[in-house]
Amino acid sequence: MREIQASVIAETVARLAVEANHFLGEDVVAALKKARFEIEESPQGKDVLDQLLKNVEIAKEGAFPLCQDTGVAVVSIELGQDAHIVGGDLIPAIHEGVRKGYTDGYLRKSMVGQPFSARKNSKDNTPAMIHTEIVPGGQLKIIVMPKGGGCENMSALGMLKPADGRQGVLDFVTSVIDKAGSNPCPPTIVGVGIGGSADQAMWLAKKSLLRPVGQPNADEETAALEKDLLTRINNLGIGPMGLGGRVTSLAVHALVVPCHIASMPVGVNVQCHSARFKEAVL
Amino acid sequence: MKLTTPLTEEMVAQLRAGQTIEITGTIYVARDAAHKRMVETLDRGEKLPVDLSGQIVYYMGPSPTKPGKVIGSAGPTTSGRMDRYAPRLMEIGLKGMIGKGLRLPPVKDAMQKYKAVYFAATGGAAALIAQRIKKAEVMAYEELGAEALQKLEVEDFPVIVVNDMYGGDAYEDGKKQYARK
Known part of the structure; x- marks a missing residue:
């Protein structure tokens, strides 16, 4: 043993x-750069993204998280x-x-x-x-x-009806992000947990954030749902820091598990652009 | 546009939602716990530890200061949590608030009534923002740690006007401009 x-x-x-707290993942930096140089149209949105990229460089030096x-x-x-x-x-x-x-x-x-x-x-x-x-x-x-507390506060759980189906998931998650507006420091990464029990849906939503940003779910149908959700969310126009723009979220990550015949739990965990995690294997 | 604190009603009257501003001078720092204490103090009919008349409050709780530095990282926190307290402080002369995120209608109404303004700083640009802070001093509630009431000296501190005293709202305007069906 x-x-x-x-x-x-x-x-x-x-x-x-x-x-x-000091080194933002390369995947997140790449997603921010793509947002800045390929997607965002709003001048204020671009300015926000420039600030975030500069911030990454300062934090790396070690004196400021x-x-x-x-x-x-x-x-x-x-x-x-x-x-x-x-x-x-x-x-x-x-x-x-x-x-x-x-x-x-x-x-x-x-x-x-x-x-x-x-x-x-x-x-x-x-x-x-x-x-x-x-x-x-x-x-x-x-x-x-x-x-962070600001984005975590925008989490939500929807105990949807089975009849709500795929459209119900799209509407619920989009409404959560719409209501959150500028609060969770967009551009965000949206974690979605579908199925299981109430508690499991919430944990899956958070766990989905531990995937490289924008890497689609291996399941084709779930990946298509992630893509449609991202489009719906970015069509809201909230933009970087909520000042208006094309990039409200960098990615949507979903995890799906079976659930009870009566239920369709949908957990949403919002991650700000400072999507920080590091891992080690002992 | 550049602004130097303290703010007068005439200065606030010039500001419009969506403007980019650089603030220089003194600003005060307070978040949830400090706001609760300040409003409790006012409710008891006592004076606040600092005079907020004409001042700006920055909703922020810094990370600890490393040796040789002025302050730790220092980005804005979500302003909505101060909504319960903000109108009371505007009533006694507070002219500006810096934070990030949405304000409730009673707070926006109070901004119009008391001629005050709400600015947003870039959330999560905390290391960058810290570079614009030249001095930091705890003024009260030291035992609250990161939530203590502080006084900062800032230079060209970058913000955007979100809510002006005319009811303008940069979040609403921006969203409308970029929303797609």
Whole structure:
């Protein structure tokens, strides 16, 4: 059985949190460049995209994170069933990594306890939001995704009727993005989870964001839905920062799973242009 | 167009939705928790820790300042969360707000009533925006950390007028111009 040290997990989470907040993925940068130089027509929209591309360069130097909102640390774990964690427990090790990464890395601490009353800041950005999956093999894959509050607040769940069908999905997701307007820092990436139960649809919506930007779903019918959604969304005219333009979203990513005969859950998770995540395999 | 703070009613009267502006001078920083405290202070009939008359409030909570720097990354937060508090601050003389995202009708109405303006900075351009901040000082509520009330000195701080005092709305105009059936 393969052994993985808890301390290595903590160090890895810490490193990934800092890297994700300073180095925007090349796929996201490419999508922003395509939006700027090939698609956007609005002068203000182009100016916004220029600012975002400049921002990427400054953040890379290491003194300033991409966004002041360095996010809630969403940590996705794929643990191989043959791996054995030694020298500590998995979940505390992840929280420890977040604590270390956000403290030593000068990242903003944005987590508050007792959300409906005291809202007291934990001062180390814990707890992380952890999703675990058990997979074959002996490796541990860790993805750290700092998720900003502004775009996360625009999330929505639609418990649609089976009769609503494909058109219902198009209408619901488009209406969520329309209502969100300039709030989630467009251009966005829209994550959509279709099927499952209410909770699963929401997680799939977020999980779909962990795909390279614009890479279509492997299933042809789902890929066609993603494409139609992107067209509908960009036809809204919201544009970069909501000031009007052709590029409201860079991509739509959907994940689809079976569901109950009575249901058609549709989860929407909005990701701002600062689409940050880094992964490591131990 | 360039603007130097504090803002007078005459200066606000010149601004129109959609204009690109560079702000120089003092601006104040406050977000959710600081707004809650300020409005509670006013409701108790007490004075605010800073005089907001003629001033601009920037909705922002910076990342921590690295050694040798003035401030951390410093982009705008979503303004809608301050909608509950904003009219009360305009009532006591606040002239400008900087943030990003949509405002509710009562806030836009208050801008017309009290002759104030709402600017948007580019959300997520936080590292770039930080370069325009020359000085930062915590004025109150230090225990709120990133949510403390701060005073900034800014130079050519780039914003766009979203809502002017005449009811103009750059978000609505922009969307109308680029929407397709």
